[in-house]
Amino acid sequence: xxxxxxxxxxxxxxxIPVDPAAIExxxxxxxxxxxxxxxxxxxxxxxxxxxxxxxGEDALGRFESLMEVLPQRHPCRGILALVRPGLSRVxxxxxxxxxxxxxGGRNVCSEEVLIFGPPxxxxxxxxxxxALLVPELSVICWRLGPEGDSAGVxxxxxxxxxxxxFDSAQDGDTAAAFRWALRLGGDHGTEPRDLAWGRLxxxxxxxxxxxDDDDGPNRLREIASIEIxxxxxxxxxxxxxxxxxxxSRLGLTPADVETGGRWLRATLYAxxxxxTLSVIVGEPNPPGLHSVRLRSGRSTLLxxxxxxxxxxxxxxxxxxxxxxxxEQIADQEPPTIARMLDEGRDDVYLEALRDxxxxxx
Amino acid sequence: xxxATLPSGNPLREGLRLPRTPDRCAIxxxxxxxxxxxxxxxxxxxxxxRTHLLPPGFSVVGFARRDYSDDQFREMMKAAVAEYSREPxxxxxxxxxxxxxxxxxxxxxxxxxxxxxGERLEKQDIAHNAAGNRLFYLATPPNAYETVVHRLGEAxxxxxxxxxxxxxxxxxxxxxxxxxxxxRRLDQSIGLVFxxxxxxxxxxxxxxxxxxxxxxxxxxxxxxxxVWDRRYVDHVQVSVGETVGMEGRGAYYEEAGALRDMVQNxxxxxxxxxxxxxxxxxxxxxxxxEKAKVFHxxxxxxxxxxxxxxxxxxxxAILGRQVSGYRDEESVAPHSGVExxxxxxxxxxNWRWAGVPFYLRTGKRLPKRATxxxxxxxxxxxxxxxxxxxxxxxPNLLVLRIQPDEGISLRFGAxxxxxxxxxxxxxxxxxxxxxxGVEPPExxxxxxxxxxxxxxxxxxxxxxxxxxxxxxxPVLHAWAEGASPLQTYEAGTWGPDAARELLEQDGREWHxx
Numbered sequence: 122x123x124x125x126x127x128x129x130x131x132x133x134x135x136x137i138p139v140d141p142a143a144i145e146x147x148x149x150x151x152x153x154x155x156x157x158x159x160x161x162x163x164x165x166x167x168x169x170x171x172x173x174x175x176x177g178e179d180a181l182g183r184f185e186s187l188m189e190v191l192p193q194r195h196p197c198r199g200i201l202a203l204v205r206p207g208l209s210r211v212x213x214x215x216x217x218x219x220x221x222x223x224x225g226g227r228n229v230c231s232e233e234v235l236i237f238g239p240p241x242x243x244x245x246x247x248x249x250x251x252a253l254l255v256p257e258l259s260v261i262c263w264r265l266g267p268e269g270d271s272a273g274v275x276x277x278x279x280x281x282x283x284x285x286x287f288d289s290a291q292d293g294d295t296a297a298a299f300r301w302a303l304r305l306g307g308d309h310g311t312e313p314r315d316l317a318w319g320r321l322x323x324x325x326x327x328x329x330x331x332x333d334d335d336d337g338p339n340r341l342r343e344i345a346s347i348e349i350x351x352x353x354x355x356x357x358x359x360x361x362x363x364x365x366x367x368x369s370r371l372g373l374t375p376a377d378v379e380t381g382g383r384w385l386r387a388t389l390y391a392x393x394x395x396x397t398l399s400v401i402v403g404e405p406n407p408p409g410l411h412s413v414r415l416r417s418g419r420s421t422l423l424x425x426x427x428x429x430x431x432x433x434x435x436x437x438x439x440x441x442x443x444x445x446x447x448e449q450i451a452d453q454e455p456p457t458i459a460r461m462l463d464e465g466r467d468d469v470y471l472e473a474l475r476d477x478x479x480x481x482x
Numbered sequence: 483x484x485x486a487t488l489p490s491g492n493p494l495r496e497g498l499r500l501p502r503t504p505d506r507c508a509i510x511x512x513x514x515x516x517x518x519x520x521x522x523x524x525x526x527x528x529x530x531x532r533t534h535l536l537p538p539g540f541s542v543v544g545f546a547r548r549d550y551s552d553d554q555f556r557e558m559m560k561a562a563v564a565e566y567s568r569e570p571x572x573x574x575x576x577x578x579x580x581x582x583x584x585x586x587x588x589x590x591x592x593x594x595x596x597x598x599x600g601e602r603l604e605k606q607d608i609a610h611n612a613a614g615n616r617l618f619y620l621a622t623p624p625n626a627y628e629t630v631v632h633r634l635g636e637a638x639x640x641x642x643x644x645x646x647x648x649x650x651x652x653x654x655x656x657x658x659x660x661x662x663x664x665x666r667r668l669d670q671s672i673g674l675v676f677x678x679x680x681x682x683x684x685x686x687x688x689x690x691x692x693x694x695x696x697x698x699x700x701x702x703x704x705x706x707x708x709v710w711d712r713r714y715v716d717h718v719q720v721s722v723g724e725t726v727g728m729e730g731r732g733a734y735y736e737e738a739g740a741l742r743d744m745v746q747n748x749x750x751x752x753x754x755x756x757x758x759x760x761x762x763x764x765x766x767x768x769x770x771x772e773k774a775k776v777f778h779x780x781x782x783x784x785x786x787x788x789x790x791x792x793x794x795x796x797x798x799a800i801l802g803r804q805v806s807g808y809r810d811e812e813s814v815a816p817h818s819g820v821e822x823x824x825x826x827x828x829x830x831x832n833w834r835w836a837g838v839p840f841y842l843r844t845g846k847r848l849p850k851r852a853t854x855x856x857x858x859x860x861x862x863x864x865x866x867x868x869x870x871x872x873x874x875x876x877p878n879l880l881v882l883r884i885q886p887d888e889g890i891s892l893r894f895g896a897x898x899x900x901x902x903x904x905x906x907x908x909x910x911x912x913x914x915x916x917x918x919g920v921e922p923p924e925x926x927x928x929x930x931x932x933x934x935x936x937x938x939x940x941x942x943x944x945x946x947x948x949x950x951x952x953x954x955x956p957v958l959h960a961w962a963e964g965a966s967p968l969q970t971y972e973a974g975t976w977g978p979d980a981a982r983e984l985l986e987q988d989g990r991e992w993h994x995x
Contacts, residue, residue, distance in 0.1 A: 322498075327534055329494035333503045334537075334613065338491045370493045430574045437538060437611075446578040447534035469497035 137215050139236070141252040144215055148232050151217050167232070169197045169462070170254045172282070174275045175265030176204040181235070183265055183454060190455035192218060192231040195462055198255050200234045202246040202278070204270040208239040211246060240270045247277025259283045261462065262311070267292050279309040286458060288316040289358040290408065296481040298358065299474055306471075317358040318470050319461045320452040324363060324410060327424050327435050327447070341371060343417035346397045347389075350413075352406035356385045358477075359410045360400045365477030366469070368398075375479050387480060398480075409452075504934030505649075506539035507615035508603055512590065512630050513622035514544025514555070518655070520562035522686075523621060524583075526926035528563045531579045532572070535931055539610040541582040545599060547589050555585035568924060582610070590626045596637035603639070607648075614648025617933055624657055628671045635675035653682045653933055656747050657738060658942075661958055662951040669944055682933045683942040687748045689925030692888040694940070696755045696855070697769070699882065699890065706880075707760065709859065711834045716877060719841045719856040719993050720752050723848035725800050727973070732813035739820045741792075741954060744844040750777070750950050751942070752884070753840055756855055757830050770943045777949030779832040786960035788987075791969065791980040793823035795847040798973030805847060805973045819968055822846040825981040826957070827988075839988065843981060847973035853884035856993040867905055876907040879993065 137144055171191065173184040184201045191197060218231040234253055238246045254260055262282035264275060279285065285305055292298035302313035332341050347367055351360035364385075368375060373389035373396060380386075383402040388395050403411050412425035421438040426449065436444045450460065495502060509527070511519050530536045544555050560580065564571050586602050588595020607614050618634060620627055631652065634640045642648035652672070659665025672681060687693055700706055709715070722744055728735055735743065754773040761768040783789050796807035808814060808822050823845030830840065859878040867875065879893040891911040897904065932940055960966070969978035976982075976992070985991050 323534070325494070326498055326500075329492060329498055330503045330534065331538060332492050332494055334506060335491075338493075341493070367494075370496065372493075427574070430572070432572070432574055433534075435534075435538070444578060445531075445534075445538060446574045448532045448572070448575060467497055 137213050139211050139213050139249065141249065144213070144234060144253060147215055148217065167198050167255050167258060168195055169258050170260045171195075171197050171199045171263065172250055172254075172260060172278055173199070173201040173203075173263045173265050174271050174278060175201070176206075176240075176270040177266075180265035180271075184235075184263075187263075187455045187458060188218070188231055188233055191459050191462075194459045196231060198232045198234070198253070198258075200236065200250050200253055202236050202238070202250050202271070202274045204240050204246075204274060205237045206240055206270070208237055211236060211238040211249070213237070213249075238274075244273065244277065246274045250274075250278055251281055254281065261286060263287075263458070267298075279305070279311055282309070282311045284314055284462075285311045286314050286316065286461070288454075289362075290317045290353075292358075295355075295358045295361060296478065299361075299478045299481070303471070303474060303478065312466055313471075313474075314461050314467070315358070315362070315470070315474070316454065316457055316461070318362050318467075318473070319457040320409070321359060321363055321366070322460070323433055323447075323449045323452075324413065324424060325366060327433060328367075328413065328415070328422070331422050331435070331437065340417060340419065342391075342394075343419065344371070344396055344415050345418065346414075346416045347399070348412075348414040348416070349398075349400045350403040350411045351400070351409060352411060353402060353408040354406070355382060355402065356380075356400040357408060357410075361385075361477040361480060362470075362473050363410065363413065364398060364400055364480060365475070366473035368476040368480070369472040370469075371396075375476070378480055378482060380482075385480065400480075500535065502935070503535070503537045504540075504931065505615050506537045506610070506612040507617055507648075507934055508541045508543055508606055508610075508612060509617045509619060509930075509934075510543045510545055510599065510603070511619045511621055512545050512626070513620070514585065515546040515548050515550075515558070516621055518621040519544065520559070521566045522924070522926045523619065523930070524559045525563050525567040526924055526930055528567055528571075528576070528579055529569060529923065529927055530931060531582075532569065532575050535927075537934075539612040541584060541606050541610050541612065543599065543602060543606070544583070544585045545588060545595070546585075547587070549587045550585050552584050556580045556583050559583060590622065591629045591633065593633065593636065596633045596639065600637050600639055612648075614642050616642055616648065616650045617653065618650065619653045620655055624655075624660075627654060627668060631672050631675050640675045649680070649936075650676070651680045651682060651933060651936070652676045653684055653941075655684055657742055658683055658747075658947050659951060660737070660742055662948070662955040665947060665951045669947075678944055679938070681944070682938055683944075683947060684929055685747045685751055685942050686925045686929065687751060687884075688940040688942075689927075689929040690884065691923075692882075692884045693752070693755065696752075696882060701760050712836055712838045714859050715835075715838050716858045716860045717839045717841065717988075717990060718753075718756060719843070719854075719858070720749050720756070721842075721856070721993070721995055722749060722844040722853045723850050723976075723995060724844075724846050725848060725851045727795070727805060727808070727847050728811040728814065730812065732811045735822075736814055736818060736820055740822055740824045740844055740846070741958065745824055745826070745842060746950050746954055747942070749842045749844055750953075752853075752855055753828070753842065754946070756857070757835060757840070759834070764939065767938075767943070769939050770946065774943065774945045774949065775832075776830060777946050777953070779830050779835075780949070780953050781829040781831045782953065783826065783828070783957050786957055786965040789827040789984070790957055790961075790966045791823075791825040791978060791984050792821035792961060792966055793825075793845065793969045793971045793978040793981070794818070794820065795822050795845070795973045796970045798847070798975065800847060800849070800974045807973065808846075821961075821968060823848075823971060823977045823981070825977060825984050827984060828953075841985060841990075841992075843977065843992070845971075845977050848976060849974050850995055851886060852995045854993070854995055855882040855884070856880070857882075858990075858993070875905050881993070 137147055181203055188199045213234060213236045216233045236246055236249055260282045261284045262278055264287040289295060289298040305311045305313045349360045349364055351357045368389060373391050375387045375389055378387040385400040387398045389398055415422045423436045425434050427434045432446050433449045434444060434446050511523060560576060586599045606612060620630060640650050642650040659668050754776045757776040758772040761772055794808050809816055809818055825843040828840045857880045861877050875895045881891045883889050889912050891909045893907050893909050895905040896908045929940060969980050971978040
């Protein structure tokens with residue numbers, strides 16, 4: 122089932138009156154024109170609405186990067202509500218992407234509306250976004266950065282969102298970001314999905330894989346220490362979520378938590394058994410997760426990111442252990458989001474999030 | 483994700499894409515220096531390793547006649563992966579994968595070679611901390627199957643490693659026999675060494691994403707199943723067209739022909755997926771049970787002369803290039819009577835399909851490479867618009883395209899704009915390639931992973947193989963006695979005229995691919 126896309130064409134990119142009806146008419150016109158000659162067919166594919174909310178030019182660039190990639194897996198209508206200081210009124214532009222196939226015909230696989238508004242006018246943008254949502258399709262909201270100038274816009278859209286994507290690693294206060302994510306379901310019925318959690322997929326799969334054999338449950342019960350090393354100036358959200366994941370999956374209870382600027386230590390209990398946990402900032406300290414080491418009396422499992430190759434290395438330090446190198450699932454923002462949208466509700470994340478928050482006190 | 487979800491006692495597995503990793507195991511490939519190993523098997527294993535779908539303690543042992551060292555075998559396989567893998571070779575990943583590759587030299591009937599193989603596997607169990615689990619892959623010519631299996635049995639290798647009480651499974655490539663008698667003989671012979679639940683008969687078509695999608699399309703949607711029966715379906719066509727000729731496989735093809743090479747496996751498997759009843763789950767043998775029921779419900783081909791067509795291509799032009807006829811191909815007898823084209827009509831005699839013909843066709847050197855299932859629906863009961871000047875409406879047609887332009891299209895009638903009630907057929911077309919621009923895994927990756935996990939859903943069970951041969955062996959016998967004489971067709975055409983007449987006699991025509 123190879124892709125037979127031969128070209129992706131950007132069809133329009135021009136200002137449009139800030140009027141939902143005019144925007145819909147313009148998309149229909151583009152779609153019809155895409156069909157081209159009599160022999161060619163054109164299909165309009167939309168499986169969801171993606172609504173980006175942010176402020177500043179960085180948010181615009183990230184949204185556009187995602188729209189270059191996302192429709193390959195999730196043909197969609199993308200709407201960006203961007204707060205731009207210095208603007209005097211709301212404006213909009215539209216564009217569409219069409220895929221031309223080798224066997225003829227084209228698909229309009231993404232429709233993009235960019236809405237720009239001044240900070241003072243943030244109440245106007247949600248109403249416009251809500252009017253442009255394609256009915257019956259799920260609404261994925263993406264918070265492009267910590268809440269700030271765009272907080273009002275996000276608040277106006279959240280009730281319509283089925284899923285909210287955010288990156289807790291970008292928040293200055295990790296505990297506040299975790300608490301905010303946990304509140305989303307209760308306050309708005311919106312499911313939080315943290316990109317920091319998405320970047321842990323390969324780590325979780327490799328750790329889980331080492332305990333799949335018949336002896337795995339026994340060896341999990343023998344774990345005596347968990348050492349997680351990450352980068353950044355303080356224990357980051359990836360490291361904390363991974364710790365929360367192990368704690369929740371193994372049914373451990375954190376106690377005796379101590380934190381310093383660049384470390385966190387805890388003792389985890391399962392009935393009378395104690396497991397030590399340490400989360401530290403390593404040197405050199407590029408952000409993200411560097412290594413995880415699970416020690417037991419019989420062996421040590423080491424999973425680490427190999428900076429030179431960008432791959433993951435797994436080593437079982439036991440008399441018969443051997444090193445394996447595997448590819449890390451791409452952890453750049455667009456493919457991480459595309460992959461996370463393949464998946465359904467993730468209760469494992471919510472449990473890991475609660476335990477990560479418990480570690481932070 | 484595999485269709486069958488296996489229970490795992492590992493709490494870290496919850497929420498991850500695979501319910502479990504395969505057990506630690508060794509794959510032994512017989513015929514390790516052959517084309518299949520280089521083009522498909524090792525590239526598939528490399529990609530599984532790259533995406534960490536292989537377990538720790540995994541290893542591969544190549545077994546073939548030529549005298550290679552482990553390092554020579556690794557070099558050869560690296561070149562193969564570089565040429566045939568869907569992803570380029572990455573050095574550190576290759577290096578860790580290559581450490582799992584080993585080689586044992588020996589002929590398939592040489593007892594000592596199997597003793598050496600056994601010693602090698604025992605050593606690897608220790609070196610790789612493996613569990614004595616073995617997956618044997620017969621990538622050999624079919625005439626070596628029985629020899630290899632018997633030698634495995636004699637050497638005590640068919641029970642898995644003794645140290646840890648591991649399992650042993652066997653993957654067998656097609657063709658599984660060349661008629662009912664030889665298939666039964668082969669199965670009895672293999673059955674002396676391996677139990678049915680340990681035998682994995684591979685049909686790589688079933689590993690294709692779009693073939694699996696037939697099940698999703700049928701049972702993951704609510705709107706198709708209610709019209710998927712004799713009340714609404716007029717007839718079904720299953721077509722596999724190939725533009726290639728023999729490509730160096732003339733000697734094999736002289737022994738096989740299109741009926742054995744394509745119809746007995748690929749086309750009948752597609753037919754079974756279209757014809758089967760819904761399953762209650764994808765666990766265990768549910769899908770294979772339902773497919774077997776389809777085969778058992780198939781009416782024997784009573785009138786071979788009327789219901790089958792066989793053809794052989796002569797020189798012609800394909801895609802603007804002159805090509806020679808079958809009899810001029812390398813290793814083909816100058817007066818060969820082997821068919822390169824088959825068309826036939828089959829019937830499934832059950833409540834759902836009684837009276838609905840299933841037409842099958844496949845051929846070499848056809849104008850287009852395409853695999854499709856076309857389901858033609860009955861016309862509406864009342865020709866309402868004919869009274870208003872519109873022509874007899876074209877029936878609705880649902881086409882499931884398997885390759886190369888994978889997708890689904892539905893043809894229906896729509897009113898032509900204007901004051902008249904003219905009706906024109908229009909196609910609603912869905913293409914995977916332009917809807918989901920991501921590369922799926924190769925069929926062999928999926929199938930090898932399933933065999934390691936122990937999920938045989940996408941492999942063919944003996945009762946289906948037997949039923950397929952029961953259906954087709956009388957056709958082979960009738961052809962041998964002169965029924966439905968061999969017709970010729972020019973390369974680059976859609977087969978002999980008799981194929982067109984096969985449908986015309988029923989008032990139908992082949993769907994244009």
